[in-house]
Amino acid sequence: MDDNKEQKEQEEMKIRKMIADYITHSPYKLNPDTKIVDRVVRGLVMRKIKYGYAYCPCRLVMGDVEKDKKIICPCVYHAEEIERDGECHCQLFVSSNYQAKDKKGE
Numbered sequence: 001m002d003d004n005k006e007q008k009e010q011e012e013m014k015i016r017k018m019i020a021d022y023i024t025h026s027p028y029k030l031n032p033d034t035k036i037v038d039r040v041v042r043g044l045v046m047r048k049i050k051y052g053y054a055y056c057p058c059r060l061v062m063g064d065v066e067k068d069k070k071i072i073c074p075c076v077y078h079a080e081e082i083e084r085d086g087e088c089h090c091q092l093f094v095s096s097n098y099q100a101k102d103k104k105g106e
Contacts, residue, residue: 058090
């Protein structure tokens with residue numbers, strides 16, 4: 001049981017570093033809502049442990065290596081989604097001028 005917890009912690013550190021590195025070299029930033037970031041990171045960790053790659057947690061893993069490599073975080077779809085919506089589908093990455101949505105007013 002401790003091995004699994006340790007593995008999760010190690011993978012989480014690697015994924016958080018990958019994300020931090022990515023946002024320093026991209027025009028995007030991390031969602032300011034830490035609850036969303038933590039949720040997505042947990043999903044990435046689980047998929048990394050299960051499948052060997054940090055597949056986007058809001059996309060379906062098909063089992064086809066060529067198709068699935070498109071959904072390794074950051075997925076190939078995120079730039080278009082951020083351009084269109086101000087955030088990627090899983091809300092991990094957001095535009096540089098991102099304004100959080102007011103969930104109460106929706």
